[in-house]
Amino acid sequence: MLEATPAKARHIIREGRYNAPTSGLCPGFAQANLIVLPKEQAYDFLLFAQRNPKPCPLLEVTDVGQRMTQLCATNCDIATDFPRYRIYEEGKLVAEVDNVADYWRDDLVSFVIGCSFSFESELVEAGIEMRHNTQGRNVSMYLTDVECIPAGSMSGKMVMSMRPLPPDQVIKAVQISGAIPKVHGAPMHIGDPAAIGISDLSQPDFGDPVDIYPGEVPVFWACGVTPQSVVMNSKPPFAITHAPGCMLITDTKNVDLKG
DSSP: OTTSOHHHHHHHHHTTSOOSOOTTSSTTEEEEEEEEEEHHHHHHHHHHHHHOTTTOOEEEEOOTTOOBOSSSOSSOBTTTSSSOEEEEETTEEEEEESOOGGGOOTTEEEEEEEOTHHHHHHHHHTTOOOHHHHTTOOOEEEEEEEEOOOBTTBOOEEEEEEEEEOHHHHHHHHHHHHTOGGGTOSOSEESOGGGGTOSOTTSOSBSOOOOOOTTOEEEEEEOTTHHHHHHHHHOOSOEEEEOTTOOEEEEEEGGGGOO
């Protein structure tokens, strides 16, 4: 799977042969988060994303009812090409499934959102370890007490992903990720987790805990799981999201998102 092209990886996922986290797959290509909402809530979320570009950098917004992407990938079906999905009703998680073809409706609008997995390959190339990959785990993600800017019916707190780094690598990581703002860009917070409302790094709200070695610094990036926090807080009647860590592998190269 690591050696597959994005198109081949999506095909494997569509066939149901891979349903795990995608960190480290198809290095150099952007990965993406997902939220799908009824048309009635779509404008509010579009405005929310515009006001909160760090956690919600939009890569693509589909036409109403459209399952196929037009910009970020070819022959890409929103309903089948993520490894796992979550279904929410009135803000409550009601199912986690391998595809959402049976849940699809003609009134749905999809938002494809940049993902921090995208810049991980550049961090690795620079000699910066991604601990969750080394340990075969999903990245650690935390619901912080940092409020997003509300928009219409949409509001909620920001989710951030955390990667522990040696102090002498933090500046390099900031520079590398900061050069790719369309996949969350530079970190939101470095250091004391309590300053953003996290009481215990060993208990992430999403993903898996990772080992943090003595002297390492926790570095926090805005995370595309934030829309799930918004869904749980705002309680739209229906929503589809990706399962945390299980992303869409796009045809877009990371280098094309720099700017």
